Amino acid sequence: MTLLAVEGVSKRFPARRGLVDVLSGRPRQAVHAVEQVSLEVRRGETLGIVGESGCGKSTFARCLVRLYEPDEGAIRFEGADVLALQGDARRNFNRHVQMVFQDPYGSLNPRMTVGDTLAEALSVHAVVARAQVPARVRELLDLVHLPADAAERYPHEFSGGQRQRIGIARALAVEPSLIIADEPVSALDVSVQASIVNLFLELQARLGLTLVFITHDLRLVKHMTHRVAVMYLGRIVEVGPTADLFAAPRHPYTQALIRAVPHVKPAAREARRNRQAAVTGELPSPLKPPPGCAFHPRCPIAQPACAQAVPALEDRGGAWPVACIRVSG
Amino acid sequence: MNTPLLQVQDLRVTFTTGRGAVHAVDGVTFDVGAGEVLGLVGESGSGKSVTLRAIPRLLHDNAAVSGRVLWHGQDLLTIPDERLRAIRGGQVAMVFQEPMSALNPVLPIGMQIDEVLVAHTDMDRAARRRRAIELLGLVGIASAATRLDQYPHEFSGGMRQRAMIAISLAAQPALLLADEPTTALDVTIQDQILTLLLQLVSELGMAMVLVTHDLGVVAETCDRVAVMYAGRLCETGPVELVFNRPRHAYTDALLRSMPGDGAAGAMLTPIPGQPPRIDSPVPGCAFAPRCSYAEPRCTTERPVLTAYAPGHDSACYAATRLPARVEEGAA
Numbered sequence: 057m058t059l060l061a062v063e064g065v066s067k068r069f070p071a072r073r074g075l076v077d078v079l080s081g082r083p084r085q086a087v088h089a090v091e092q093v094s095l096e097v098r099r100g101e102t103l104g105i106v107g108e109s110g111c112g113k114s115t116f117a118r119c120l121v122r123l124y125e126p127d128e129g130a131i132r133f134e135g136a137d138v139l140a141l142q143g144d145a146r147r148n149f150n151r152h153v154q155m156v157f158q159d160p161y162g163s164l165n166p167r168m169t170v171g172d173t174l175a176e177a178l179s180v181h182a183v184v185a186r187a188q189v190p191a192r193v194r195e196l197l198d199l200v201h202l203p204a205d206a207a208e209r210y211p212h213e214f215s216g217g218q219r220q221r222i223g224i225a226r227a228l229a230v231e232p233s234l235i236i237a238d239e240p241v242s243a244l245d246v247s248v249q250a251s252i253v254n255l256f257l258e259l260q261a262r263l264g265l266t267l268v269f270i271t272h273d274l275r276l277v278k279h280m281t282h283r284v285a286v287m288y289l290g291r292i293v294e295v296g297p298t299a300d301l302f303a304a305p306r307h308p309y310t311q312a313l314i315r316a317v318p319h320v321k322p323a324a325r326e327a328r329r330n331r332q333a334a335v336t337g338e339l340p341s342p343l344k345p346p347p348g349c350a351f352h353p354r355c356p357i358a359q360p361a362c363a364q365a366v367p368a369l370e371d372r373g374g375a376w377p378v379a380c381i382r383v384s385g
Numbered sequence: 386m387n388t389p390l391l392q393v394q395d396l397r398v399t400f401t402t403g404r405g406a407v408h409a410v411d412g413v414t415f416d417v418g419a420g421e422v423l424g425l426v427g428e429s430g431s432g433k434s435v436t437l438r439a440i441p442r443l444l445h446d447n448a449a450v451s452g453r454v455l456w457h458g459q460d461l462l463t464i465p466d467e468r469l470r471a472i473r474g475g476q477v478a479m480v481f482q483e484p485m486s487a488l489n490p491v492l493p494i495g496m497q498i499d500e501v502l503v504a505h506t507d508m509d510r511a512a513r514r515r516r517a518i519e520l521l522g523l524v525g526i527a528s529a530a531t532r533l534d535q536y537p538h539e540f541s542g543g544m545r546q547r548a549m550i551a552i553s554l555a556a557q558p559a560l561l562l563a564d565e566p567t568t569a570l571d572v573t574i575q576d577q578i579l580t581l582l583l584q585l586v587s588e589l590g591m592a593m594v595l596v597t598h599d600l601g602v603v604a605e606t607c608d609r610v611a612v613m614y615a616g617r618l619c620e621t622g623p624v625e626l627v628f629n630r631p632r633h634a635y636t637d638a639l640l641r642s643m644p645g646d647g648a649a650g651a652m653l654t655p656i657p658g659q660p661p662r663i664d665s666p667v668p669g670c671a672f673a674p675r676c677s678y679a680e681p682r683c684t685t686e687r688p689v690l691t692a693y694a695p696g697h698d699s700a701c702y703a704a705t706r707l708p709a710r711v712e713e714g715a716a
């Protein structure tokens with residue numbers, strides 16, 4: 057069942073114009089961060105979002121929680137139009153949909169102790185009775201493997217990975233039904249990362265938590281997501297069941313991405329020296345997206361037609377949609 | 386053999402806080418030669434970033450640092466500020482773990498690159514701008530000329546990280562201290578950045594200390610690896626030896642908690658328990674309380690680094706009881 061439905065969402069950031077641009081009458085440029093994205097998030101699933109750095113994942117996430125107003129499109133949560141929510145309905149949405157930010161340093165108030173940050177989240181949404189707040193704070197810190205004395209410390213007194221876990225604890229504090237986690241475990245060693253992943257899996261099994269998981273770690277995506285959406289330069293180019301998609305990626309960009317995962321194998325360094333770059337060719341700019349399929353300038357199987365029109369995200373004879381005119385079956 | 390360019394000897398860092406001391410780094414010794422890449426891995430909170438930041442004296446004021454950090458024979462911990470400033474950002478550059486903590490939010494990216502070029506090169510204005518554009522291009526940021534005028538908040542997380550790498554490389558450092566430089570990057574751009582860094586290492590003899598949680602990155606880029614736990618080095622050695630024949634129980638446990646080819650959605654196997662409190666020095670081996678190989682003396686006597694193969698040292702009483710690892714499959 058669909059929990060969150062996204063239809064045709066776009067977000068563009070106008071580029072600043074210098075004096076010279078204005079005088080020479082150059083048209084105003086814009087960063088096309090998210091272009092016409094449609095996607096559904098099903099209740100109780102983990103949906104992975106992967107894609108090149110700068111392709112619009114964080115911007116899309118921020119649109120989902122209404123930190124950015126999309127320029128176009130609609131977002132529905134449990135059927136309600138998110139962009140029109142007001143008052144209590146909006147507060148309720150804010151509680152049930154939580155975000156873990158990519159940059160923990162910038163998302164924590166440096167003048168508040170970690171305990172106060174968590175207590176604030178708990179009281180704003182009246183999650184537990186006031187008397188139970190300190191106990192709940194300790195419990196949350198324990199869940200993310202931070203020592204109990206962490207509550208009295210300020211954000212700058214933690215390591216990068218510890219700060220990241222504070223962000224996760226804050227999101228969990230209000231017992232949301234959907235968490236949009238933007239690179240939530242990138243600063244954690246594999247063991248602590250495993251604990252946090254297990255925590256998410258457990259919450260999902262016990263409470264039916266729904267997760268949107270943005271990450272560059274394809275090993276993790278493969279391990280913990282049910283479905284995965286692949287983004288390239290603001291658009292979704294492929295979305296499908298994780299195991300099948302990893303076994304037989306359809307889009308040439310997805311194929312290149314999966315090929316580039318570093319291996320923990322002996323002599324990996326030798327292998328690396330002899331390996332071709334995963335994707336070659338001019339990097340695309342969201343300030344000037346290439347015409348047609350944005351991947352065509354770097355695509356090994358591109359044809360002239362690829363530069364003509366933006367390919368639609370369609371099944372194209374396969375089991376899940378892909379936006380590539382060269383794919384069939 | 387390389388002559389060490391950087392020698393870190395018995396480095397200790399203690400933070401004084403309102404609630405007492407935090408012993409973040411507890412006697413760390415290592416060196417790096419020109420053209421060499423040393424990987425630094427270990428548990429979150431084990432002191433990797435503090436170790437790295439201590440080298441060019443970039444720690445918070447509440448840090449007390451002891452030991453020696455020898456750079457071309459001079460101790461960076463004691464040389465006058467003036468001399469240190471000339472080295473920092475120039476010969477010795479740093480990529481910080483959290484770009485937003487290091488970038489100036491109110492200065493366009495281009496000006497932040499320019500500052501380094503002004504301080505450490507004698508290029509004129511036009512040459513500096515060309516160099517800045519070239520640097521952004523090298524780290525894979527398209528439309529570089531337009532991007533130079535943007536502020537950090539207008540960049541994506543990974544673009545900020547790459548901007549910081551561009552800043553760190555601006556003055557062609559002889560030593561790069563890179564703290565998780567590719568965590569915010571997808572595998573293809575990570576690949577491009579690592580290729581660039583390795584090129585500087587092999588062609589210009591740059592030395593690099595690379596902190597990362599990605600053991601695949603370690604396997605693909607590092608000559609040697611040092612493993613940290615609770616402020617101490619527990620094992621160091623050539624990457625292949627450490628990964629195939631770990632000699633410290635923590636390294637062994639860490640390698641086991643990687644998501645492998647297990648069933649999707651299955652629980653992973655983290656190391657049980659918590660790292661020790663570091664508000665007082667830990668007696669014995671800091672990993673002992675969580676270690677499945679621990680024996681009584683592990684909690685009382687601190688094991689010292691001992692060689693098990695040339696260049697492969699470990700501080701673990703169970704070193705010879707650990708199993709060799711079977712070859713890891715692909716991702």
Ligand SMILES: Nc1ncnc2c1ncn2[C@@H]1O[C@H](COP(=O)(O)OP(=O)(O)OP(=O)(O)O)[C@@H](O)[C@H]1O
Nearest residue numbers: 213214215216217400409429430431432433434435
């Ligand atoms: N300014 C500070 N004041 C007090 N304690 C600090 C301070 N900075 C760091 N610490 C503590 O020192 C320890 C080491 O931190 P460090 O940042 O070096 O860890 P790390 O190994 O880099 O971890 P991560 O992988 O999570 O980035 C941590 O327990 C941290 O809480």
Ligand SMILES: Nc1ncnc2c1ncn2[C@@H]1O[C@H](COP(=O)(O)OP(=O)(O)OP(=O)(O)O)[C@@H](O)[C@H]1O
Nearest residue numbers: 069089109110111112113114115539540541542543
């Ligand atoms: N506030 C903003 N103002 C202007 N441009 C922005 C802003 N936020 C993002 N952008 C631009 O939008 C594009 C997408 O950025 P976004 O942060 O969504 O990427 P991302 O996929 O999360 O990348 P990463 O993996 O590096 O975090 C980038 O070109 C970025 O420069």
Ligand SMILES: [Mg+2]
Nearest residue numbers: 114158541542
């Ligand atoms: Mg992002």
Ligand SMILES: [Mg+2]
Nearest residue numbers: 215216434482
């Ligand atoms: Mg760190």
